Amino acid sequence: MKKINKNSLNGFINYGIVIAAFVILQAAIGMGRLSNSLQSLLVPACCYIVMAVSLNLTVGILGELSLGHAGFMSLGAFSGIVASILLQDLVPMAPLRLALSMVVGAAAGALGGVIVGVPVLRLQGDYLAIVTLAFGQIIKNIIMVLYVGVDENGFHMAASSDHFNLSADGTAIIKGPMGAVGVTKLASFTAGFILILITLVVVQNLVNSRSGRAIMALRDNRIAAESVGINVTKYKLMAFVTSAALAGAAGTLFGLNYSSTVASKFDFNTSILVLVFVVLGGLGSIRGSIIAAALLYVLPELLRSFDIAEYRMLIYAIVLILVMLATNNEQFTALMGRVGGWFKAAGKRIAGWLKSLGRTESKGKGGTTNG
Amino acid sequence: MSFLNNVITGVSLGSIYAIIALGYTMVYGIAKMLNFAHGDVIMVGAYVCFFAMNSAGLPPVVGVLLAIVVCTALGVVIERLAYKPLRAAPSLAVLITAIGVSYLLQNGAQILWGAATKTFTPIVSTDPDARLVLIPGQLSISYVAILSIVCCVVVMAALTLFTGQTKMGKAMRACSEDKGAAQLMGINVNSTISMTFAIGSALAAVAGVLMCSAYPILSPTTGSLPGIRAFTAAVFGGIGSIPGALLGGVLLGVIETFAKAYISTDLSDAVVFAVLIIVLLVRPAGLMGKYVPEKV
Numbered sequence: 001m002k003k004i005n006k007n008s009l010n011g012f013i014n015y016g017i018v019i020a021a022f023v024i025l026q027a028a029i030g031m032g033r034l035s036n037s038l039q040s041l042l043v044p045a046c047c048y049i050v051m052a053v054s055l056n057l058t059v060g061i062l063g064e065l066s067l068g069h070a071g072f073m074s075l076g077a078f079s080g081i082v083a084s085i086l087l088q089d090l091v092p093m094a095p096l097r098l099a100l101s102m103v104v105g106a107a108a109g110a111l112g113g114v115i116v117g118v119p120v121l122r123l124q125g126d127y128l129a130i131v132t133l134a135f136g137q138i139i140k141n142i143i144m145v146l147y148v149g150v151d152e153n154g155f156h157m158a159a160s161s162d163h164f165n166l167s168a169d170g171t172a173i174i175k176g177p178m179g180a181v182g183v184t185k186l187a188s189f190t191a192g193f194i195l196i197l198i199t200l201v202v203v204q205n206l207v208n209s210r211s212g213r214a215i216m217a218l219r220d221n222r223i224a225a226e227s228v229g230i231n232v233t234k235y236k237l238m239a240f241v242t243s244a245a246l247a248g249a250a251g252t253l254f255g256l257n258y259s260s261t262v263a264s265k266f267d268f269n270t271s272i273l274v275l276v277f278v279v280l281g282g283l284g285s286i287r288g289s290i291i292a293a294a295l296l297y298v299l300p301e302l303l304r305s306f307d308i309a310e311y312r313m314l315i316y317a318i319v320l321i322l323v324m325l326a327t328n329n330e331q332f333t334a335l336m337g338r339v340g341g342w343f344k345a346a347g348k349r350i351a352g353w354l355k356s357l358g359r360t361e362s363k364g365k366g367g368t369t370n371g
Numbered sequence: 372m373s374f375l376n377n378v379i380t381g382v383s384l385g386s387i388y389a390i391i392a393l394g395y396t397m398v399y400g401i402a403k404m405l406n407f408a409h410g411d412v413i414m415v416g417a418y419v420c421f422f423a424m425n426s427a428g429l430p431p432v433v434g435v436l437l438a439i440v441v442c443t444a445l446g447v448v449i450e451r452l453a454y455k456p457l458r459a460a461p462s463l464a465v466l467i468t469a470i471g472v473s474y475l476l477q478n479g480a481q482i483l484w485g486a487a488t489k490t491f492t493p494i495v496s497t498d499p500d501a502r503l504v505l506i507p508g509q510l511s512i513s514y515v516a517i518l519s520i521v522c523c524v525v526v527m528a529a530l531t532l533f534t535g536q537t538k539m540g541k542a543m544r545a546c547s548e549d550k551g552a553a554q555l556m557g558i559n560v561n562s563t564i565s566m567t568f569a570i571g572s573a574l575a576a577v578a579g580v581l582m583c584s585a586y587p588i589l590s591p592t593t594g595s596l597p598g599i600r601a602f603t604a605a606v607f608g609g610i611g612s613i614p615g616a617l618l619g620g621v622l623l624g625v626i627e628t629f630a631k632a633y634i635s636t637d638l639s640d641a642v643v644f645a646v647l648i649i650v651l652l653v654r655p656a657g658l659m660g661k662y663v664p665e666k667v
Contacts, residue, residue: 065463119652126405127651130606133599134644141641160635177637268599272470279467314482317474321453324468328460 011204014287018200021294022193029189037301039189045297046192047073047254050199052277052293053286054246057203059275060284061212062239063219064121065129067271068136072244073251074266075112076105078143080252081180081261085173086150088184098186102195102252109248112139113241121236136271143263148174179262180255187257195253196290199246203286206242215239280323375510377632378625383516385624386523387585390578391601392608392616393530394571400547400611401567404462407469408449409575410598411476416442416576417583417593418484421491431494438576446572447565454568455561473595480591488590491583494518515585522577527617530570534613539566547611600627603647609660618658 025042028034051073058066083104084097091097112135120131147158151170158164166172174180206212214235217225226232255261277296281288303312326332391413398406416438423434453472457465495514502511534540542563545553554560582597583589600623608619623643630642650658 059463065466120648123651123655126399126610127606127655129405130603131648131651134603134647137599138641138644141638141644145635145637276467276470279463283463310482311478313474313478317471317478320471321468321475324460324464324471325453325456328457328464 007208010287011200011208014200014204014290015197017287018193018196018290022189025189038298041298041301042189043187043192043257044254045294046189046196047250047257048274048277048297049196049290049293050250050253051247051274052281052289053196053199053203054243054250055274056278056281056284056286056289057206057239057243057246059278060282060289061207061219062215062236062243064236064240065126066132066240066243067129067268067275068116068132068134068139069243069247069274070266070268070270071132071136071139072109072112072247073254073270074136074139074143074263075108076102076248076251077255077261077266078146078148078174078180078251078263079108079248080105081183081255082148082173083252084184084186084256085171086155094184094186095188095191098188098191098253098256101186101256102191102249105252105255106245106249109251110241110245112248113244114237117237117240117244118233121233121240133268133271136266136268140263140267143174143179144177146174147172147176177262179260179265181260183256183259183261185257185259187253192253195249199249200286202242202246206239207286211235211238276320280320373632377628379510379512379516381625381628382621383513383519383585383624384628385604385621386519387578387582387620388597388601388604388624389523389617389620390526390574390581391597392605392620393526393613394574394578395602395605396608396610396613396616397543397567397571399605401543402454402564404454404465405469405602406454406571407466407598407602408472408476409571410594410596410601411473411480412442412446412449412572412575412594413579413582413597414480414589414591414594415445415476416579417491417589418480419576420494420580421489421583421589422484424492424494435494435577435580438580439573442572442576442579443569446568446575450565450568455564477591477595484591486591488588491587491589493584493587494580495584515581519581519585522581523617523620526574526577527613530613539563543567600643603643606657607647607650609657612657612659612661615657615659622658 025034029039051069055066055069058064058069080101084101087097087100091100116132116135120128120135123131145159147156147161147164147166149156149164149166149170149172151167153167153170156164156166156170161176164172171182173182207216214225214230215238217228217230218232218235222232251266274293277293278289280296281290281292300312300316303315391409394409394412395406398404398409419441420431420434420438423429423437424431429437449472453468454465457468493515495518502513503517504511532540534544542553542558543566545556545558546560546563550560553563578597578601579594583593601620604619604623605616606619607623608615608617626646627639627643630639634642654660
């Protein structure tokens, strides 16, 4: 039998976790155990998981800080919404229309990634962070003044309401500061689940490929990687654009989950929120991103229903600071390591005990076992 | 004349940005961290001044001084509790902690003082009549604008003197060059960093009062957008450089005002950030930043 290496085993565990969570949640919905407010969180949670995994590709695997990931989400959301409305008559089947819209959203995200990435990846460290931040603000600002609509004369697009000459029976899709309105909600939990799986396939296969190793080599030591012939721009761009495309697809799903979406939804704070998921989940850990995004997105919403609703963001902030302080504290990490060691030792003891049980049984059959 | 008026508005707005950007740039220069909570210290300063003037009935000067004292203490406490334990941690951990502190200040302010916006009482008269008229009917400067520009010039001169002449200022420059070597020379790095945060936060209080005097709307999120813009200004001028913060701040204020006046009010942010990107592509370390080539 071919030996399964550790990386692909890790990948399979991630698929397993996502599929198990999907089955359990679907069962819970089927049995009516999930309240409506929780059900409404499922699709956005899927979007944020995809966002976190894709941002992890930029921040954790490529090692470049991006503060404008929500900009790509925004591009994906609005282009996806426009695509879904334009395709309304052509493609009557809703799931197919959703899929096509997501492809358009991903393409828009990827295009944005190329436009930002080509010039920007020359910069390093904090300067890259500020440019991605600036990019996120520009996208938000431009969509806030954009008017897009369709009527019998075709497709209309304008940068202000004065130049927006849509005929009376045309449909306005994006109305400047009001955002996209009258969107048919196509998103479903199943679609979100499939998008997460696709994201995992793309990211995990990229990370475990030759290209992925080149990307990680760039992260660990750019100069050394360059000196062995790794093309810096090519691999940086590959990771950055993949990440942007996935964020675009997540944005489309997010946009098609609500009947109206405004551009200010995808602002600096959203980028930061996703970055927090990535850092708390662990840089470079795909599983960490999935779990952190799911928990941290749902948790503040759950706190809403308690008496402490007023304090929930305050608690969130304090927890965030304490977690960062604790995980970077030597004594604390040493303590955690020791606790982990106990669990491991206990696990070994149990395993040894089980094995000795097996040995006593097999002794009767005259079999040999080696410890 | 509208052109000159725009220049004046831009420079006064830019002066406020420059004062905020100084806080970013000094902290970055010395602690190599992006202090995202800086914008929220501005908001706290503005609130303290607001309550000192409106609830306690104190004169504006006392209000401003009180704001400076509170913000200085706040800055030092934040540094001591949240950032100091992370001196050796990766920069991303510090960044996330700074964001946590920013959330904490915003939400703390919301719980303490309510989410509703308050109308700030300007510390100098902002009546349309109370202006310094240069050319009657055409060119005039509001007193707030004059105060902002004067404050900025005074702060800049004081800081240049401070970092250039005093022992503490030299210690700061030494720490920003090489912390380890500075420590070997007998400089107390921890107290120097605390001092940097104290100065930055005191400046944030001044900027908060000036900003709310010019644009009198006060809410728990007042500080976040000017914070981002001032951070942009600091990067624009070359983060870590004090004259760069002045240049970046003033340029940013002028560009923003011009974009509002001649292009579109809604697109002013996009124009500002587009200019930033172009500048960074031509000069990757900002206008006055030092470009340090990488050694192999």
